[in-house]
Amino acid sequence: MMVNQHDILQTPIEYLKGVGPLRGQLLRKELNLNTFGDMLYHFPFRYMDRSSYIKINQIQEEGAYVQIIGRITFFEIVGVGRSRRLVATFKDDTGLLELVWFQAINSIEKVVEQGGNFLVYGKVQKFGGYWNMTHPEMDKLDSVTPEALPAYQPVYPSTEKLRAKGLAGRTYVKLVHNLIQQLSERDLLEIIPEPIVLHHQLMGRFQAICHIHFPKHERDMQRAVHRLKFEELFIHQIGICKLKLNHRKQAGFYFQKVGEYFNTFYKEKLPFELTGDQKKVLKEIRVDTQTGVQMNRLLQGDVGSGKTIVALLSMLLALDNGFQACMMAPTEILAQQHFAGIKELLKDIPVVVAYLSGSTKGKDRKDTLQLLANGTIQIIVGTHALIEEKVIFKNLGLSIIDEQHRFGVAQRAKLWDKNTLPPHMLVMTATPIPRTLAMTAYGDLDVSVIAELPPGRKPISTVHRPEIYRAKVMEFMRHEIDQGRQAYIVYPLIEESEKLDYENLYAGFEQVKQYFPPHKYNIAMVHGKQAQSEREHNMQGFIKGEAHIMVATTVIEVGVNVPNASVMLIESAERFGLSQLHQLRGRVGRGADKSYCILLTTPKISATGKERMLTMVNESSGFAIAEKDLELRGPGEIDGTRQSGAAELKIADLIQDVGLMEITRNAAIALLQRDPDLQENEQMLLRKFLMGRKDKEIWSRIS
Ligand code: ADP
Ligand code: MG
Numbered sequence: 001m002m003v004n005q006h007d008i009l010q011t012p013i014e015y016l017k018g019v020g021p022l023r024g025q026l027l028r029k030e031l032n033l034n035t036f037g038d039m040l041y042h043f044p045f046r047y048m049d050r051s052s053y054i055k056i057n058q059i060q061e062e063g064a065y066v067q068i069i070g071r072i073t074f075f076e077i078v079g080v081g082r083s084r085r086l087v088a089t090f091k092d093d094t095g096l097l098e099l100v101w102f103q104a105i106n107s108i109e110k111v112v113e114q115g116g117n118f119l120v121y122g123k124v125q126k127f128g129g130y131w132n133m134t135h136p137e138m139d140k141l142d143s144v145t146p147e148a149l150p151a152y153q154p155v156y157p158s159t160e161k162l163r164a165k166g167l168a169g170r171t172y173v174k175l176v177h178n179l180i181q182q183l184s185e186r187d188l189l190e191i192i193p194e195p196i197v198l199h200h201q202l203m204g205r206f207q208a209i210c211h212i213h214f215p216k217h218e219r220d221m222q223r224a225v226h227r228l229k230f231e232e233l234f235i236h237q238i239g240i241c242k243l244k245l246n247h248r249k250q251a252g253f254y255f256q257k258v259g260e261y262f263n264t265f266y267k268e269k270l271p272f273e274l275t276g277d278q279k280k281v282l283k284e285i286r287v288d289t290q291t292g293v294q295m296n297r298l299l300q301g302d303v304g305s306g307k308t309i310v311a312l313l314s315m316l317l318a319l320d321n322g323f324q325a326c327m328m329a330p331t332e333i334l335a336q337q338h339f340a341g342i343k344e345l346l347k348d349i350p351v352v353v354a355y356l357s358g359s360t361k362g363k364d365r366k367d368t369l370q371l372l373a374n375g376t377i378q379i380i381v382g383t384h385a386l387i388e389e390k391v392i393f394k395n396l397g398l399s400i401i402d403e404q405h406r407f408g409v410a411q412r413a414k415l416w417d418k419n420t421l422p423p424h425m426l427v428m429t430a431t432p433i434p435r436t437l438a439m440t441a442y443g444d445l446d447v448s449v450i451a452e453l454p455p456g457r458k459p460i461s462t463v464h465r466p467e468i469y470r471a472k473v474m475e476f477m478r479h480e481i482d483q484g485r486q487a488y489i490v491y492p493l494i495e496e497s498e499k500l501d502y503e504n505l506y507a508g509f510e511q512v513k514q515y516f517p518p519h520k521y522n523i524a525m526v527h528g529k530q531a532q533s534e535r536e537h538n539m540q541g542f543i544k545g546e547a548h549i550m551v552a553t554t555v556i557e558v559g560v561n562v563p564n565a566s567v568m569l570i571e572s573a574e575r576f577g578l579s580q581l582h583q584l585r586g587r588v589g590r591g592a593d594k595s596y597c598i599l600l601t602t603p604k605i606s607a608t609g610k611e612r613m614l615t616m617v618n619e620s621s622g623f624a625i626a627e628k629d630l631e632l633r634g635p636g637e638i639d640g641t642r643q644s645g646a647a648e649l650k651i652a653d654l655i656q657d658v659g660l661m662e663i664t665r666n667a668a669i670a671l672l673q674r675d676p677d678l679q680e681n682e683q684m685l686l687r688k689f690l691m692g693r694k695d696k697e698i699w700s701r702i703s
Pocket of ligand 1: 272273274275278301302303304305306307308309430454455561
């Protein structure tokens with residue numbers, strides 16, 4: 001087979017010595033290893049340290065991983081079907097250990113048949129009075145002393161199937177070894193520009209690949225890991241920062257003036273004085289929309305910081321300049337609340353506001369689409385139904401996305417295509433973003449922050465109580481209500497068990513009535529399954545103060561503003577995520593009175609559940625809570641991360657390596673500032689590498 005030197009990393013995995021079509025297919029399917037390059041970048045997750053081993057009588061702890069040298073004195077295959085297994089007796093001069101295999105029995109049989117000395121490694125368990133080890137890693141020693149083995153043997157992420165087919169452990173290690181043997185420095189040319197390699201004292205690329213798979217010393221291994229993490233994050237950041245640069249080059253609409261819509265609303269209808277931060281953000285938006293370049297701005301502000309009014313004023317600015325504006329929210333309920341809220345605020349101003357979601361059907365939908373296309377509708381509020389292709393604007397000038405963390409970068413981009421020039425983009429998130437996410441999922445956006453809450457907000461006391469305290473909690477709530485306050489009681493609602501959740505909600509409603517007899521207390525119930533009119537009616541009852549208590553699902557998570565409410569009771573709080581709990585808590589503490597958030601849970605909750613409750617009790621800052629959330633859930637679970645590709649990082653860790661991410665981001669920015677299209681010689685290999693990647697659109701779009 002002819003292999004071009006430069007292409008060796010692209011060689012199909014089948015061509016590797018010892019692989020072939022069958023194994024090749026398995027490796028592709030199980031580990032997504034398609035090429036030599038993929039295999040080189042499939043890293044070990046730990047190493048077996050060959051330098052330390054123990055005697056059998058030194059085994060102490062069940063579940064410990066140990067390494068032992070001994071001899072197989074007997075073996076047999078026992079059982080049938082799923083319990084068919086190979087059991088071997090393994091001895092050293094101090095005792096006996098049983099080795100057990102359930103899978104790959106035939107190939108193991110051949111190995112143990114030959115006899116001799118072995119080094120075994122694995123987890124020990126006590127079974128019927130003996131220590132045993134299931135599916136140990138084995139090395140045949142013969143006359144070789146253990147010192148002659150490599151000090152660190154790599155252990156790779158693998159799958160059940162590969163283990164069953166005998167293509168894990170030693171066999172796989174051998175394949176990697178074969179591959180690296182046939183490579184030289186020329187096959188893995190340095191892609192990080194030399195000045196950066198030098199400045200950060202990085203190990204070379206080829207060396208790093210050799211050492212991460214087969215390190216001779218711990219220090220080599222650590223340097224290799226560092227280098228490869230750097231490479232991964234640097235490449236990632238180059239992509240994101242390039243996207244940001246591209247945004248900056250994207251021509252955008254010029255919002256020349258502040259006109260009548262804005263001024264009338266601002267001077268006559270604004271229900272309160274804007275906070276300093278709200279004014280500052282508006283100014284930033286004003287500046288952005290006057291540069292002739294498309295705005296791509298993230299507005300970050302804690303729950304209740306007043307982002308909506310900023311959004312509305314920005315939309316009026318678009319209208320003043322003859323453009324349409326849209327606002328997209330992640331759920332129907334939130335979108336409807338925005339729609340209702342905006343209509344209310346604009347009620348005496350002649351602006352045509354419309355609503356569109358998946359449940360807008362038939363004639364209604366047809367009319368809306370038509371009025372949108374002919375420019376009659378000036379502001380449209382809706383769900384992601386807005387990004388569908390059928391939705392055509394006459395002249396969309398500004399798109400606002402609320403709760404951005406539930407939309408991906410790709411969805412954001414779809415709004416770009418809604419006009420000949422892409423509209424200005426303002427994305428708003430109520431969840432303050434951890435630093436890592438700010439550099440990844442949102443790394444291509446300019447950031448505005450509202451740090452200051454509207455005046456008069458009081459700190460909220462948060463407590464966590466097991467359910468057995470419910471009577472006491474209700475008593476406390478009654479006391480507050482008897483003082484003239486109002487309260488929320490929230491039940492979880494998660495889609496998988498929706499039916500059950502509604503049963504819980506109704507059962508809860510009945511229970512609440514027992515504590516608050518209907519002849520004396522008025523209780524409103526609000527949830528997503530109600531007809532809109534009923535929900536609206538009940539909500540209004542609470543807003544006007546006619547209802548003392550609102551029993552609800554997370555419908556109220558966003559948007560509701562009742563300053564007189566001073567208690568937020570969350571049932572089964574362990575079932576909510578941290579950011580959701582924070583959102584819910586943000587519904588109280590808006591008036592002059594001291595407010596309380598009570599988290600009720602079952603007495604037995606998981607360790608992370610407990611930690612979530614503790615975080616809520618101790619932290620009031622949305623920022624700290626978001627950081628904790630990321631730590632507890634892991635980056636893959638956080639909305640927005642997956643879409644950004646950041647969750648696909650192979651070796652770097654979004655949480656642990658935040659420092660390194662910052663360093664690589666700065667290096668990427670500095671490089672792109674000097675050489676935005678990576679045209680210089682020094683960057684040739686990097687550019688070539690990027691062009692060969694899946695996400696190469698970022699590069700082809702500009703050059
Ligand atoms: P969020 O940032 O969470 O979307 P909202 O925009 O819903 O917050 O605002 C929260 C509440 O604060 C709303 O009831 C809004 O009317 C009120 N609000 C916003 N800005 C101010 C302000 N400058 N002064 C007083 N109240 C304000
Ligand atoms: Mg909001």
